[in-house]
Amino acid sequence: MPAEPLYLTTPIFYVNAEPHLGHTYTTLIADVLARFWRARGRRVFRVTGTDEHGDKIAQAAAKAGVAPKEFVDRISATFRSTWEATGLACDAFVRTTDPHHVAFVQRILADIHARGDIYFGSYRGLYCFGCERFYQERELVDGRCPDHQVPPTEIAEENYFFRMQAYQERLREHFEAHPDAIVPEGYRREVLALLREPIGDLCISRPKSRLTWGITLPFDERYVTYVWFDALLSYVSPLEERGLRAELWPHAHHLIAKDILKPHAIYWPTMLMAAGLPLYRRLLVHGYWQMDAGKMSKSLGNIVRPLEVKARYGMDAFRYYLLRDMAFGQDAEFSEAALVARLNGDLANGLGNLTSRVLAMQQRYFQGVVQPRAPEERDDLLRAAFVTARGESDEHVKGLAFHRALESIARALDHADRYVVETAPFTLAKDPAKRARVGAILHELCEALRVAAQLVEPFLPETAARLWGLLGLPGERLQDLDLAWGAAFAPGHTTAPPVALFPRVELVPE
Ligand code: MSP
DSSP: OOOOOEEEEEEEEETTSOOOHHHHHHHHHHHHHHHHHHHTTOOEEEEEEEEOOSHHHHHHHHHHTSOHHHHHHHHHHHHHHHHHHTTOOOSEEEETTSHHHHHHHHHHHHHHHHTTOEEEEEEEEEEETTTTEEEOGGGSBTTBOTTTOSOOEEEEEEEEEEOOGGGHHHHHHHHHHOTTSEESHHHHHHHHHHTTSOOOOEEOEEETTTOOSSOEETTEEEEEEOHHHHHHGGGTHHHHHTTOHHHHGGGEEEEEEGGGHHIIIIIHHHHHHHHTOOOOSEEEEEOOEEETTEEOOGGGTOOOOHHHHHHHHOHHHHHHHHHHHOOTTSOEEOOHHHHHHHIIIIIIIIIIHHHHHHHHHHHHHHTTBOOOOOOOHHHHHHHHHHHHHHHHHHHHHHTTOHHHHHHHHHHHHHHHHHHHHHHOHHHHTTSGGGHHHHHHHHHHHHHHHHHHHHHHTTTOHHHHHHHHHHTTOOGGGTTOTTOOTTOSOOTTOBOOOOOOSSOOOOOOOO
């Protein structure tokens, strides 16, 4: 049976901010999962994009003094080029201003309206004209808008509503019956708690008298679509456009952070039910990167820009830090000093050091030519350590515990370090009678490095490819996980002279 395909999405990001660490983390996880599953035979398709309609964007454009379309074109292009430059580009990039997406949203709205799940009604609420949005009483500070410091105006407005409430029970049953539909489990419990209270209906329109930057309702010219109704459909529209919906939509996995759990766990599945589409398979919810124990935000001036971090430390070191220091699902504190400590401690001293030692000995004793194996018990134990690492790290990735997967790989590398000390090829090399054993030890170590390259590939793709090249192996075999220990290096195979994979760095002062 062919392996099940995997359709992976990131949120489509608002274009009122430039790409930062938070956006990068989610997109990185999509990249890691795509690499991991592709190497294991699954077809993977990834979509990211930009969310370009609504009040927030219209305001940001006005602040920048440009027309909304010009503004969104510019920032959307920044997201796209950032993912290209960081090696995190997806297979499709969707924009909510794409004509195809707009037409798709209108078609779904017309369908749901025709089925009777959208009705016209009046809405009364506290509106801040400065923010161009309604406020809940509890969001106000001393009865005033927290941004504009003025009391909001009570206004009544006629709008369209989606009968979300009608689907509540079905949704609750779905999440009860599918324990892995939202992971980690804590977030599923949060959603089930929300579903114990009435969820109400969802206002899905904004009058054009207030906001024009949006998709016009197909059944009433005077209104535009509420931004979430528009945005969530971007998970399906790019598949529809490419004729991939039937094949991929049933295998949809959405990656998000906890901030947008409710729209994804409540609005989206009820919308899908109303539109007669299957529900997504899974929501994968991660925590928040914090800085100085606060939420990252532009106004605080502590934005971490991915291209700057890449330029300072290299993309793989950045990837390693993000994957190693956040437990998927929980919050983590970002610190550049911690990144540097990981780079020097784990990468330079770990895989980097082992690589240069092994390649240096290969060079010095055998001009790089790999010698025949002659396995002894210690050698079998080394191989076993890497077999264990493979099994453990696979299980951890399947459970989204990326930090644990890296720990498992690090344990095998530690084992290899100890193997070097215990077998002491540098001492044996002084005795010409031990030459064959020295060669055999180095062959085992080359195998250890070869498997290490394959294991780290989803996490550290540049490093894996470099290490593979240093070992003199052909690029297309990097994904060949069935390659047996001992079969990678044919007689006469030559490895390259050593290079530093991860030069040690100092913390770059601000
Ligand atoms: N446009 C909506 C999503 C629509 S999806 C149909 C939106 N955009 S956003 O630009 O605000 O992106 C939110 C997402 O960015 C989070 O869910 C997460 O993926 C990522 N992050 C933004 N800041 C983050 C952190 N500080 N930490 C981790 N990820 C965060 O919401």
